[in-house]
Amino acid sequence: MTTCGPNLRVLLLGISLVLAGCVLLPIPLPENKVLAGKPVTEEQLSFLSSKDTTMQQVMDHLGNPNVIWEDTRIFVYNWEMRRGILFWAVGGYGSATAGLSEIPKHYLLLIQFNAQDRIVRFERTVRPMTQSFSDFLQAWGENVPLAPATPQNHPEDEK
Amino acid sequence: MSVSLRIVPYDIMKNLASRCLPQRILVRTAGLVFFCLMMLCSCVPSAVITAKDKAALASGEKALVLLRIQCSVDNQPCEPFIKPSFTVEPIFVFGLGTFETVGEPKYAIHGFLSQEARQAGWIYFLLPPGIYYLAVLGPDSAVISKTDSTNDFRDAPRWRLDVLENTKLIYVGTLHFTGKTEGKLLFGGKVIYPVNTDEIPLQDEREPASHLLAEHFPNAGEVKTILLQRWRPGDSIIIRTPKRSKNE
Numbered sequence: 111m112t113t114c115g116p117n118l119r120v121l122l123l124g125i126s127l128v129l130a131g132c133v134l135l136p137i138p139l140p141e142n143k144v145l146a147g148k149p150v151t152e153e154q155l156s157f158l159s160s161k162d163t164t165m166q167q168v169m170d171h172l173g174n175p176n177v178i179w180e181d182t183r184i185f186v187y188n189w190e191m192r193r194g195i196l197f198w199a200v201g202g203y204g205s206a207t208a209g210l211s212e213i214p215k216h217y218l219l220l221i222q223f224n225a226q227d228r229i230v231r232f233e234r235t236v237r238p239m240t241q242s243f244s245d246f247l248q249a250w251g252e253n254v255p256l257a258p259a260t261p262q263n264h265p266e267d268e269k
Numbered sequence: 270m271s272v273s274l275r276i277v278p279y280d281i282m283k284n285l286a287s288r289c290l291p292q293r294i295l296v297r298t299a300g301l302v303f304f305c306l307m308m309l310c311s312c313v314p315s316a317v318i319t320a321k322d323k324a325a326l327a328s329g330e331k332a333l334v335l336l337r338i339q340c341s342v343d344n345q346p347c348e349p350f351i352k353p354s355f356t357v358e359p360i361f362v363f364g365l366g367t368f369e370t371v372g373e374p375k376y377a378i379h380g381f382l383s384q385e386a387r388q389a390g391w392i393y394f395l396l397p398p399g400i401y402y403l404a405v406l407g408p409d410s411a412v413i414s415k416t417d418s419t420n421d422f423r424d425a426p427r428w429r430l431d432v433l434e435n436t437k438l439i440y441v442g443t444l445h446f447t448g449k450t451e452g453k454l455l456f457g458g459k460v461i462y463p464v465n466t467d468e469i470p471l472q473d474e475r476e477p478a479s480h481l482l483a484e485h486f487p488n489a490g491e492v493k494t495i496l497l498q499r500w501r502p503g504d505s506i507i508i509r510t511p512k513r514s515k516n517e
Binding site: 174175176177178179180181182242243244247 | 368369370371372373400503504505506507508509510
């Protein structure tokens with residue numbers, strides 16, 4: 111029995127979709143359009159590296175967080191950038207319809223504070239499209255770093 | 270090429286029609302069933318307190334959150350929860366944002382304590398302790414088509430609702446909505462759309478709320494009043510980890 115490579119699989123999938131009267135064509139684009147929220151750049155994060163950064167200083171620099179997870183003392187800033195466009199078309203029996211949809215990329219800046227309102231850790235990350243917001247947050251909240259912590263992401267370890 | 274036409278004699282047709290009588294009755298019955306199904310489909314589900322709910326309420330696992338909706342359309346008072354039928358559709362639906370949705374409101378089923386309570390605009394939700402975000406769509410004659418719409422709930426007026434632990438009965442306030450009519454629907458109903466959604470007054474009617482709850486839950490204890498807090502775009506969404514119930 112022969113096995114087919116990933117390229118062949120994609121080609122076969124594409125052909126089967128076309129034959130089924132359905133076309134899905136993702137077109138990657140540079141991330142230069144904000145779909146929702148206010149982006150936080152890497153440069154804006156430089157002040158977070160100090161272990162003395164307080165909750166108030168974070169709010170002064172970045173504004174009110176989009177989400178406050180009260181009991182875990184986590185601030186969430188989220189925004190969406192356009193990563194591409196999905197062209198879709200469905201046809202059959204003499205009629206057809208087509209359209210364009212924007213493909214979002216879900217960015218998050220997560221900051222956790224201690225009981226003294228000082229930063230414990232932070233991370234600028236991207237949420238996978240397949241994972242819900244709450245699942246992602248819970249996974250991050252429960253995450254105990256196994257690998258040695260980087261000074262940037264874990265300012266308390268700088269000591 | 271010739272086209273042949275087959276002419277059926279009159280008596281044969283008459284005979285056939287008489288034989289088809291049971292089929293006509295069948296068609297009428299099917300039509301009636303179809304009409305009844307359409308009547309049912311036009312309804313918005315509303316909750317009824319079950320024995321399980323009563324047990325959850327008694328154990329403090331859930332709280333009954335009471336809210337009153339009042340509405341005026343074209344400056345005239347309007348009943349917000351007329352029983353829906355084939356030609357009368359609901360004009361209010363509700364969304365609740367939870368920890369699981371990170372505050373994003375999703376369609377939520379509301380309940381009525383009685384027919385009288387329904388006519389007076391009192392509704393309830395049974396909720397475990399936590400922070401919720403209530404979104405209200407209405408008064409809107411097209412509201413039934415918006416229950417699955419994330420965008421409509423996202424743009425709807427929203428309030429924060431706190432359900433405290435060890436509290437069984439909570440009254441959260443009375444909201445006054447206004448609407449306007451413009452034209453008529455296919456079956457004569459009016460096209461209603463909401464107006465002044467930025468300024469929705471919140472009234473404290475704790476006395477009548479306490480009376481209503483005492484009537485239905487005489488042994489549930491004191492009614493706590495925790496008024497809704499308006500949430501506006503740009504405000505932080507606050508979430509709290511829900512406590513797992515004993516059954517989970």
